[in-house]
């Protein structure tokens with residue numbers, strides 16, 4: 334298998350975290366992609382030109398990150414996405430929440446870093462900032478319900494918070510940190526894990 338990824342992509346980080354935790358990372362060759370200038374190899378594999386994309390040995394490519402996570406999880410037990418329907422939906426709901434947080438953060442970063450100031454939309458940036466803040470507050474008050482242990486949910490959340498910490502730390506920390514004590518205590522412990530260290534964006 335070949336994983337097209339970028340070292341700063343939070344979606345790819347979620348996939349890499351799962352691969353490491355499941356002991357599948359040694360089966361996956363990684364190919365670094367510059368998402369601003371995607372290589373033809375990626376575009377052939379994924380017409381959307383996005384990472385992560387996973388090229389399978391029989392020639393098919395799968396995307397996006399939730400599909401890749403499901404695929405990897407299916408390869409080997411124990412499953413990190415539970416098979417019991419209620420537990421499964423709860424884990425996938427947390428993944429969607431974390432990915433949605435990442436979507437808002439990624440959009441905001443692209444607007445701020447990828448466009449000259451006069452082309453930026455203050456209204457859109459305000460909207461994404463509000464989305465991020467509202468979602469962080471929601472997560473702070475629902476941390477007790479985060480599926481714990483060996484499930485995809487904490488990995489997805491860790492990847493989302495890692496991206497915020499990397500690109501938009503002012504929204505997660507500084508004076509705001511008082512608003513998210515439970516979340517930050519959880520994240521600051523988890524980010525020292527070997528898998529988080531091995532996938533640290535740079």
Ligand SMILES: N[C@@H](CCC(=O)N[C@@H](CS)C(=O)NCC(=O)O)C(=O)O
Pocket residue numbers: 339341342343344345368369381382383384385397398399432439
């Ligand atoms: N929903 C997708 C999002 C993937 C995504 O937006 N990846 C970004 C990198 S973080 C990308 O490839 N951007 C390049 C582009 O949009 O052209 C997933 O979960 O994999």
